[in-house]
Amino acid sequence: MGMLVPSTLAGRLLSAFSQPLGSLWRSLPLLLCWLRAAIWWLVPERRQRQVREAPAEETPEEEEGDDGALPTVPTSVNYHFTRQCNYKCGFCFHTAKTSFVLPLEEAKRGLLLLKEAGMEKINFSGGEPFIQDRGEYVGKLVRFCKEELRLPSVSIVSNGSLIRERWFRDYGEYLDILAISCDSFDEQVNVLIGRGQGKKNHVENLQKLRMWCRDYRVAFKINSVINRFNVEEDMRDQIRELNPVRWKVFQCLLIEGENSGADALREAERFVISDEEFEGFLERHKEVSCLVPESNQKMKDSYLILDEYMRFLNCRNGRKDPSKSILDVGVEEAIKFSGFDEKMFLKRGGKYVWSKADLKLDW
Numbered sequence: 001m002g003m004l005v006p007s008t009l010a011g012r013l014l015s016a017f018s019q020p021l022g023s024l025w026r027s028l029p030l031l032l033c034w035l036r037a038a039i040w041w042l043v044p045e046r047r048q049r050q051v052r053e054a055p056a057e058e059t060p061e062e063e064e065g066d067d068g069a070l071p072t073v074p075t076s077v078n079y080h081f082t083r084q085c086n087y088k089c090g091f092c093f094h095t096a097k098t099s100f101v102l103p104l105e106e107a108k109r110g111l112l113l114l115k116e117a118g119m120e121k122i123n124f125s126g127g128e129p130f131i132q133d134r135g136e137y138v139g140k141l142v143r144f145c146k147e148e149l150r151l152p153s154v155s156i157v158s159n160g161s162l163i164r165e166r167w168f169r170d171y172g173e174y175l176d177i178l179a180i181s182c183d184s185f186d187e188q189v190n191v192l193i194g195r196g197q198g199k200k201n202h203v204e205n206l207q208k209l210r211m212w213c214r215d216y217r218v219a220f221k222i223n224s225v226i227n228r229f230n231v232e233e234d235m236r237d238q239i240r241e242l243n244p245v246r247w248k249v250f251q252c253l254l255i256e257g258e259n260s261g262a263d264a265l266r267e268a269e270r271f272v273i274s275d276e277e278f279e280g281f282l283e284r285h286k287e288v289s290c291l292v293p294e295s296n297q298k299m300k301d302s303y304l305i306l307d308e309y310m311r312f313l314n315c316r317n318g319r320k321d322p323s324k325s326i327l328d329v330g331v332e333e334a335i336k337f338s339g340f341d342e343k344m345f346l347k348r349g350g351k352y353v354w355s356k357a358d359l360k361l362d363w
Helices: 004-017 021-053 104-116 129-148 165-174 187-193 202-215 236-242 275-284 296-301 331-337 342-347
Strands: 076-080 121-125 153-158 177-181 219-226 246-251 291-294 311-314 321-325
Touching: 104 129, 104 331, 121 129, 129 153, 129 165, 165 202, 177 202, 187 202, 202 219, 202 236, 219 236, 246 275, 246 296, 291 296, 296 342, 311 331, 321 331
Parallel strands: 076 121, 121 153, 153 177, 177 219, 219 246, 246 291
Antiparallel strands: 311 321
């Protein structure tokens, strides 16, 4: 049929153009019908021929796992490599239940496995990340992730109390974002929460860290947990003055076995606020452009969390149920038990401009 239609059409055209002009005009509608028919036949045949000639590719079914679902990609991972901390925040939901820290080379092996599985961003957290080897441990991991793994984004969450300028000189160039936990700009409230440390002033230290981040070209971020002691506070002026790239505002969350329940190291019930109180805090601060709110519902399933043994922690049932370690079974097998909800991760804004090279900050 593919050869017949063009031949017939050619004959019709020759016949038409050999006629007088008047007859040609009368034949034009018929010629248009023939032309449309030719296109109708030729296009499907061309598409079929392209399909026949194209190289064979794997079907989605062949790429899927045994349960028919595509493997979860660990795009952004939070690695809590230590549970030890020098603060005693009453609502802490990753408490010092062990003192274990992986040997540095084993931690690097796990990070390489994550990179090979698709990781683009790693966030080091704790506990307090700078408590291990006075920050050298996390510094070496930061450098490894940026220099050898070439990750687009490397970040740290810290209370900031143990960071020294020397660390920025040694490792600042490899760090994209430093997030400092600050729940209040009233030092008395920080003491009530558990962020007080003798004569040191948490707020004054925060301002010093902001200056170092600017000097050593590290994007500065603030994390705040909204709880019973700070829910009525107005932080607008201080946040605008510090001008972080993001101000992550969390609702105080109960996790069984961590800050709630018989075997927990913290009793966070007295810190808990209602959803309405959390919304009231957000409403008061809605004009702050860098505000990123995270309610309990958004937090629970939208983070990929690795513990000190490099096990994914599933928080769907209100506690942290661990998978097997990625060092033992690999990332694809372990991540099946993470409880991770990728749609919620994207909905809460988990994917953003997270490389300092792309942030185009006015240092």
